[in-house]
Amino acid sequence: MLRFILMRLLQAIPVLLVVITVTFFLVRLAPGGPFSAEKAVPAEVLKALEARYHLDQPVIQQYFSYLGDLAHGDFGPSFKYPGRSVNEMIAAGLPATAELGLYAMCFALLIGASAGIIAALKPNTAQDYIPMSTAMLGICMPSFLLGPLLMLVFGVWLEWVPVSGWGDIPGDKILPALTLASGYTAYIARLSRGGMLEVMSQDYIRTARAKGLPEWKVVLKHGLRGGMIPVIAFIGPAFAGLLSGSFVVETIFQIPGLGRFYVQAAFNRDYTMIMGTTVLFATLIILFNLLADILAVWLNPRLRDLYKSGGA
Amino acid sequence: MAPCSLLFKAKLSRPRRYLSTLICTLGCLLLVACGNGENNVSTGLQSQTLHWGNGAEPQELDPHIVTGIPEHHIIVGLLEGLVLKDPATLEPTPGMAERWEISDDGKTYTFHIRDNARWSNGDPVTSEDFVWSWWRALQPALGNLYAYMYYPIKNAEAYATGKLDDFSQVGVKAINAKTLEVTLANPTPYFLQLLDHYSMFPVHRATIEKFGEPAERGTRWTRAGNFVGNGPFILTQWDLNRLVMIEKNPTYYDADKVRLNAIRFYPTENTSTEERMFRAGQLHVTGSLPADKIAVYKETNPQALRISPYLGTYFYRVNTKAEHLADKRIRRALAMAVNRQQIIDTVTKGGQTPAFTFTPPNTLGYTAEDGFVEDIAAAKALLAEAGYPNGEGFPPTEILYNTSEGHRKLAVAIQQMWKKNLNIDISLNNQDWKVYLDSEASGNFQISRAGWIGDYVDPNTFLDMWLTDGGNNRTGWHSDEYDQLISEAAPAASEREQRYAHFRRAEAILMDAMPIIPIYTYNSTHLVHTHVKGMPSNILDYPLYKQLYLSED
Numbered sequence: 044m045l046r047f048i049l050m051r052l053l054q055a056i057p058v059l060l061v062v063i064t065v066t067f068f069l070v071r072l073a074p075g076g077p078f079s080a081e082k083a084v085p086a087e088v089l090k091a092l093e094a095r096y097h098l099d100q101p102v103i104q105q106y107f108s109y110l111g112d113l114a115h116g117d118f119g120p121s122f123k124y125p126g127r128s129v130n131e132m133i134a135a136g137l138p139a140t141a142e143l144g145l146y147a148m149c150f151a152l153l154i155g156a157s158a159g160i161i162a163a164l165k166p167n168t169a170q171d172y173i174p175m176s177t178a179m180l181g182i183c184m185p186s187f188l189l190g191p192l193l194m195l196v197f198g199v200w201l202e203w204v205p206v207s208g209w210g211d212i213p214g215d216k217i218l219p220a221l222t223l224a225s226g227y228t229a230y231i232a233r234l235s236r237g238g239m240l241e242v243m244s245q246d247y248i249r250t251a252r253a254k255g256l257p258e259w260k261v262v263l264k265h266g267l268r269g270g271m272i273p274v275i276a277f278i279g280p281a282f283a284g285l286l287s288g289s290f291v292v293e294t295i296f297q298i299p300g301l302g303r304f305y306v307q308a309a310f311n312r313d314y315t316m317i318m319g320t321t322v323l324f325a326t327l328i329i330l331f332n333l334l335a336d337i338l339a340v341w342l343n344p345r346l347r348d349l350y351k352s353g354g355a
Numbered sequence: 356m357a358p359c360s361l362l363f364k365a366k367l368s369r370p371r372r373y374l375s376t377l378i379c380t381l382g383c384l385l386l387v388a389c390g391n392g393e394n395n396v397s398t399g400l401q402s403q404t405l406h407w408g409n410g411a412e413p414q415e416l417d418p419h420i421v422t423g424i425p426e427h428h429i430i431v432g433l434l435e436g437l438v439l440k441d442p443a444t445l446e447p448t449p450g451m452a453e454r455w456e457i458s459d460d461g462k463t464y465t466f467h468i469r470d471n472a473r474w475s476n477g478d479p480v481t482s483e484d485f486v487w488s489w490w491r492a493l494q495p496a497l498g499n500l501y502a503y504m505y506y507p508i509k510n511a512e513a514y515a516t517g518k519l520d521d522f523s524q525v526g527v528k529a530i531n532a533k534t535l536e537v538t539l540a541n542p543t544p545y546f547l548q549l550l551d552h553y554s555m556f557p558v559h560r561a562t563i564e565k566f567g568e569p570a571e572r573g574t575r576w577t578r579a580g581n582f583v584g585n586g587p588f589i590l591t592q593w594d595l596n597r598l599v600m601i602e603k604n605p606t607y608y609d610a611d612k613v614r615l616n617a618i619r620f621y622p623t624e625n626t627s628t629e630e631r632m633f634r635a636g637q638l639h640v641t642g643s644l645p646a647d648k649i650a651v652y653k654e655t656n657p658q659a660l661r662i663s664p665y666l667g668t669y670f671y672r673v674n675t676k677a678e679h680l681a682d683k684r685i686r687r688a689l690a691m692a693v694n695r696q697q698i699i700d701t702v703t704k705g706g707q708t709p710a711f712t713f714t715p716p717n718t719l720g721y722t723a724e725d726g727f728v729e730d731i732a733a734a735k736a737l738l739a740e741a742g743y744p745n746g747e748g749f750p751p752t753e754i755l756y757n758t759s760e761g762h763r764k765l766a767v768a769i770q771q772m773w774k775k776n777l778n779i780d781i782s783l784n785n786q787d788w789k790v791y792l793d794s795e796a797s798g799n800f801q802i803s804r805a806g807w808i809g810d811y812v813d814p815n816t817f818l819d820m821w822l823t824d825g826g827n828n829r830t831g832w833h834s835d836e837y838d839q840l841i842s843e844a845a846p847a848a849s850e851r852e853q854r855y856a857h858f859r860r861a862e863a864i865l866m867d868a869m870p871i872i873p874i875y876t877y878n879s880t881h882l883v884h885t886h887v888k889g890m891p892s893n894i895l896d897y898p899l900y901k902q903l904y905l906s907e908d
Contacts, residue, residue, distance in 0.1 A: 075789025079796065080422065081806075082500060083826025087516055092498040095572060125498075125573035126415050127595070135595040191627065199634050202394075206635040207628050209597060294625050299596035303624075312789050 048337065055329045062325045063318070067106055070317050077122040077312040096122060109318070118319035123311040129319035136301035139209055143298060144285035146220035151227035156274060159235030164262065166240060174232060181229030190222040190295040207297040219296040223289055227281050231274055239270035272342055279335025283328040394636030400886055400905050402616055408629045409620040410642035412596045416577040418553040419492040419499045427553055429620055432601045432900050433584040434556040437466050438547055442899040443891045445812055447547040451480055451557070451585065461542030466535040473606040474559050475589045482529035488557040490522050494570035501554035504810065507543040541846040544854065545813035552811060559583040587613045587901045596622055614904035633882045641882040646704045646761065649880065659882045662706050663892035666715055667808035667877035668817070675870050676831040677801045679750045684741040686869040690727055691734035692776040693769055695875060702764045705880055710873035712862055714817040715894070721814045721855045726866020731776045738777055746778030753782045755803040757791040762804050795829055812895060814858045821865055832870030837861050
């Protein structure tokens with residue numbers, strides 16, 4: 044098992060290097076520089092700015108000095124926000140994004156998995172159709188529609204929760220988490236329904252029933268463990284997706300997260316910020332996928348044994 | 356067992372009961388948040404805290420680095436220049452300087468700084484502070500895009516562009532601790548108007564030197580807790596992308612008259628959300644309003660809607676280097692074949708004013724004569740004269756705009772008008788902001804949308820951009836006579852009327868040649884809560900916080 048993890052971590056290094064290299068050169072190829080502005084920038088000011096951020100050096104030299112800084116964990120200064128370093132902005136934005144992602148994941152798992160299980164218990168009845176069609180609606184409804192709708196109903200009309208903000212007014216985290224969760228909830232509902240249906244038709248379930256176990260025990264003790272494997276496998280990529288894909292929700296609800304920086308950095312040609320967020324998200328995606336794989340191995344006795352014997 | 360699975364096992368013992376528990380929990384979570392009718396607006400009234408939708412996260416709070424409006428809104432609370440403006444009339448009023456004298460030749464200004472002017476750490480504000488701050492603002496290493504605001508001062512331009520090394524030759528001198536003498540290169544009637552622009556604000560030397568070199572970009576001196584200012588408020592909180600809070604400064608000379616205790620600025624990038632925040636009582640003032648909401652507010656809540664003329668022009672640049680657009684008759688035909696009122700009524704919907712000149716009407720008493728009339732028959736005749744009768748054979752032409760729904764709608768409307776009125780086919784090309792800037796600056800366009808907001812209230816801020824090879828010209832158009840009027844005749848004029856006459860003459864030349872097609876004069880559009888008092892509208896969209904307060908009457 045340890046070897047498996049180690050191997051995967053080693054594999055991540057060249058992947059990250061490719062990501063860094065491609066991003067580094069692509070952002071510099073994009074037309075328009077970080078300092079172009081609507082008002083003409085005088086030549087002497089532009090020169091000073093480029094010298095300040097080492098953009099006057101040859102690109103290859105910039106690349107290697109960037110790699111050197113990166114090795115020390117230094118993402119460099121932001122071009123757009125002169126007083127901020129990229130490290131600082133990530134440190135400021137990541138907690139909000141992670142918190143939002145975590146809440147969304149909890150909502151998605153709680154609602155999605157229960158809906159999927161309930162649906163799977165009586166397939167092709169109303170108990171199946173209602174949660175599943177709701178789930179379909181969740182997949183189809185984009186967050187830029189759902190977010191404002193929730194805001195209007197619960198924020199403006201009912202005045203139960205604030206329309207936007209993050210940690211300023213109690214309850215301001217509920218709507219964004221729900222909005223971000225919607226698509227994932229729906230997906231998890233479908234995954235768990237599929238997983239449960241497959242497991243419930245297995246022989247060992249029939250054995251369990253034949254033993255005379257009550258149905259809820261059959262479902263929860265024997266069905267759930269196998270039925271949830273697809274969901275567990277999905278959690279890793281889903282969490283990575285929640286972190287890197289929360290841009291829309293962060294913008295709608297004005298959450299001080301990283302997603303907003305990520306997209307804005309590209310528009311602003313804030314080279315260091317683009318690099319910093321890309322490297323961070325790439326690392327997170329790799330890590331979460333690895334975690335998901337470890338979990339899957341651990342939950343699946345056959346795979347677990349395989350790695351035990353292989354690792355020995 | 357992973358925590359999640361544990362949760363499942365523990366909770367899932369009774370699926371139905373579990374589900375109802377879940378619903379209850381969610382319901383409770385929502386109910387916890389149920390307010391008792393309290394929101395920012397109602398609490399703000401008691402604590403005199405203004406909640407301000409500021410449009411975006413400030414790039415910085417260093418007045419010699421920033422260029423934007425969100426930054427402006429915060430910095431004018433923290434720092435104060437030599438003069439202020441009356442928010443109703445925009446005439447200069449005393450700021451750090453309690454009075455000033457202007458020499459007869461209009462070139463020497465002597466400012467007398469208040470005895471009781473203090474920095475927020477208690478230090479007195481002196482004339483040396485201004486000399487040092489202005490020296491700092493002109494250091495190229497700082498990358499100050501507003502250095503040109505100093506150019507009316509003698510030798511400031513030469514110093515900023517590196518042609519002069521000796522700052523003592525620049526026309527700024529501290530006569531004594533409280534007297535500042537400023538010598539200009541030419542009489543500049545709008546000089547006082549420049550002084551309340553943040554690029555001319557003083558900064559606290561000891562604080563800046565404590566956190567880095569004077570001309571170093573982005574040191575930590577602007578952070579909450581570090582910032583030392585001389586304005587009516589001090590910076591007490593700055594959470595990235597979340598909130599900037601300023602609170603009343605007890606050392607401010609006019610602190611007795613400041614009625615607000617705090618202003619909270621929110622980075623409201625998303626205008627639709629901002630509008631909903633206003634409706635939910637989270638904001639007193641919004642930075643803008645989506646165009647499609649204007650009609651709704653006119654109907655349902657007109658007292659909250661604040662629309663007023665703004666010192667800016669929306670226009671199209673025409674690249675006079677493009678072969679067929681080099682012909683002035685074509686440029687004029689294009690300008691004449693646009694129905695501006697229709698665009699305002701159906702596309703922008705903000706009650707803007709159709710523009711027939713470049714400088715907005717009544718800019719400090721200056722109004723240019725209309726440069727053209729909307730006349731389809733005449734436009735067709737001009738086009739025929741230029742060799743394209745009924746638009747036949749008109750070369751493929753493209754309108755460039757930066758990606759934005761508003762610009763797109765307007766470009767589509769103009770495309771249709773030109774098709775209908777002149778029978779010419781125009782294609783549209785949208786580019787991401789930075790690409791668009793690049794295309795425009797390198798002359799890689801035919802017609803491109805643009806906007807210009809005046810830096811100060813004087814026609815000069817609109818007209819000097821069309822000088823030959825001016826950095827913001829970008830149309831390839833030039834005229835020696837125009838250059839002479841703007842650079843020589845107008846600055847030498849001693850009377851305002853004479854000066855404006857030169858501007859009118861210059862603007863007539865510009866409008867006759869039509870390297871730009873004016874579309875409309877901007878409006879500023881805000882939602883302002885009825886509690887907000889002491890905030891009159893003006894064309895600079897400029898608030899004077901020390902006069903602002905919150906009251907129910």
